[in-house]
Amino acid sequence: MTQRYSRLARVYHEMYQSIFDYAADFRFFDQYLKKYHCHSILDSGGGSSNLTPYFIKNRYAYTGLDLAVEMLQIARDLHPDVNFIQGDMRACCVNQAFDAVIISGRSFTYMTTNDEVLNALKSIHSCLKPDGILIFDNFNAETIFLNFKPAAVLTIEQGTTHDKRVSQSTRNLETGWTWNWQATY
Numbered sequence: 001m002t003q004r005y006s007r008l009a010r011v012y013h014e015m016y017q018s019i020f021d022y023a024a025d026f027r028f029f030d031q032y033l034k035k036y037h038c039h040s041i042l043d044s045g046g047g048s049s050n051l052t053p054y055f056i057k058n059r060y061a062y063t064g065l066d067l068a069v070e071m072l073q074i075a076r077d078l079h080p081d082v083n084f085i086q087g088d089m090r091a092c093c094v095n096q097a098f099d100a101v102i103i104s105g106r107s108f109t110y111m112t113t114n115d116e117v118l119n120a121l122k123s124i125h126s127c128l129k130p131d132g133i134l135i136f137d138n139f140n141a142e143t144i145f146l147n148f149k150p151a152a153v154l155t156i157e158q159g160t161t162h163d164k165r166v167s168q169s170t171r172n173l174e175t176g177w178t179w180n181w182q183a184t185y
């Protein structure tokens with residue numbers, strides 16, 4: 001796992017509020033949760049809780065799960081009344097069945113082999129009620145490759161904090177529609 005979710009957890013938490021449109025992400029999940037009458041949800045790979053306030057405000061019974069202790073610490077500090085579980089989406093570690101599991105912010109891309117994908121899907125299945133649903137987002141490879149950016153610089157200013165990210169991408173077609181991404185913060 002990259003340092004992005006450990007040493008740089010705070011930087012991720014703040015910077016991604018400007019990179020992702022969390023309000024739009026919530027609307028995406030919410031339309032399906034409503035359609036399938038879901039109330040209890042597990043946000044798997046939920047990170048530092050950037051999406052959490054939307055679910056709380058809309059009265060979902062929300063539980064967050066993440067692998068990274070440092071991301072969870074931020075989540076717990078911000079939402080002391082919410083249940084956050086440290087665990088791996090590839091190996092079920094919750095003893096509760098949910099109406100829905102959601103995976104946001106492309107967390108599912110960390111399942112990089114067929115075995116990991118299968119283990120994660122089996123694990124998620126075991127966390128769901130019989131009619132429960134899984135909703136997840138992911139990269140759209142076509143969009144990425146059609147607008148390929150070999151280099152990018154992003155600067156975010158929040159109060160007295162200035163975060164800068166310099167990233168480089170190279171196509172890696174040997175393993176499919178994949179690319180290598182490296183960032184310095």
Ligand SMILES: C[S@@+](CC[C@H](N)C(=O)[O-])C[C@H]1O[C@@H](n2cnc3c(N)ncnc32)[C@H](O)[C@@H]1O
Binds near residue numbers: 005051090103104
């Ligand atoms: C790009 S962040 C997305 C976080 C959050 N969903 C958001 O939208 O801000 C990816 C998250 O997936 C978590 N993650 C990666 N592999 C995981 C695994 N096997 N099980 C649980 N969480 C995982 C990371 O620790 C990180 O917090």
